[in-house]
Amino acid sequence: MESAPSALKIEFDGVTTVLGDEPVLHRLRLSVPDGQVTVILGQSGCGKTTLLRHLVGLLPPTGGSVRLDGRDVWSLTSAELVSARGGIAAVVGGSHPFDSWLFSSMNVYENVACVLRRAGATDDEVHATTAPLMREFGLEAFARSFPEEIPAHARRRVLLAQALVSGMPLIVLDDVDTALDSRYTGAIVRAIKSVNEKARATVLITANDLDFAREVAHEVAVLWNGKIVSHGPPDVLLRGVRTGEEFARRFFRTDLAGPLCRDVVEGGLRGGEPARRFFAIDPDLPVWWVVALLLLVIVFVFWSSAGTVFGGP
Numbered sequence: 001m002e003s004a005p006s007a008l009k010i011e012f013d014g015v016t017t018v019l020g021d022e023p024v025l026h027r028l029r030l031s032v033p034d035g036q037v038t039v040i041l042g043q044s045g046c047g048k049t050t051l052l053r054h055l056v057g058l059l060p061p062t063g064g065s066v067r068l069d070g071r072d073v074w075s076l077t078s079a080e081l082v083s084a085r086g087g088i089a090a091v092v093g094g095s096h097p098f099d100s101w102l103f104s105s106m107n108v109y110e111n112v113a114c115v116l117r118r119a120g121a122t123d124d125e126v127h128a129t130t131a132p133l134m135r136e137f138g139l140e141a142f143a144r145s146f147p148e149e150i151p152a153h154a155r156r157r158v159l160l161a162q163a164l165v166s167g168m169p170l171i172v173l174d175d176v177d178t179a180l181d182s183r184y185t186g187a188i189v190r191a192i193k194s195v196n197e198k199a200r201a202t203v204l205i206t207a208n209d210l211d212f213a214r215e216v217a218h219e220v221a222v223l224w225n226g227k228i229v230s231h232g233p234p235d236v237l238l239r240g241v242r243t244g245e246e247f248a249r250r251f252f253r254t255d256l257a258g259p260l261c262r263d264v265v266e267g268g269l270r271g272g273e274p275a276r277r278f279f280a281i282d283p284d285l286p287v288w289w290v291v292a293l294l295l296l297v298i299v300f301v302f303w304s305s306a307g308t309v310f311g312g313p
């Protein structure tokens, strides 16, 4: 079997996305370290799947760039894109139903094993890698069944198993903990850690469960209002955050510029002025600018009142 290439570094740089009439991402920046497990958290509909679709070559962003080891995914030729995709094992949902990623003509065992076979693995190598994972994922009993013959929750585990045995340098798993039978959560966490440690794969995941993120991630990134608003190790970022309400209170701060609006996104894309709003502050404005401005105002107010109190006639 061919050896796996080294892990890949991912950079989202100023990624902006408008889908139909809806602004989804706005000048989003995120550096995903190679050889680590990164989990993106954020409320439903905030654009997590959209971000992954930009990365795996399914949907071009409206603006900005997505780089894989320094190469912009959306500047590659189609042949280069196909070759880049060959190093990515992805389970990405969104408008693509998960089931469509399985081969209906192959049984469950062959679906899990197909990437290994394509990489030239022998029957023994395929069995040694695939069988233990299928046992852990509760798929042994379905090995000879075809995808449409097994329950939907088991089909999701087939997809996860297929990605996690693939030995690819980049593994992208969308909504990994959604509709997941809790009996298999531990097995999936172990499999992700194992592929990351043994194969040094870069793993990028979107998830909803805070404990799942804590257990599996080296880094957590929080997506809110079209941007990554926080990024860091889970024990620091999620310290003291237990519930969804606590998570929302900590990260979903009220943005002085208001919610993401189409006029702002499109204004930014044209490079022109975004439509003006009452008391609009660009959220990209460095904090020290705002602090310097406030200090100036305070000094001015103090100076003018001191003049009145002490220096007046």
Ligand SMILES: Nc1ncnc2c1ncn2[C@@H]1O[C@H](COP(=O)(O)OP(=O)(O)OP(=O)(O)O)[C@@H](O)[C@H]1O
Pocket: 019, 020, 021, 022, 024, 042, 043, 044, 045, 046, 047, 048, 049, 050, 051, 094, 095, 175
């Ligand atoms: N093809 C499309 N056309 C128009 N709008 C879309 C399209 N695909 C997604 N959207 C919208 O874009 C927004 C982001 O969707 P996305 O699926 O990326 O969110 P998400 O964070 O992954 O949500 P979830 O956690 O529920 O899977 C949503 O409001 C969704 O309705």
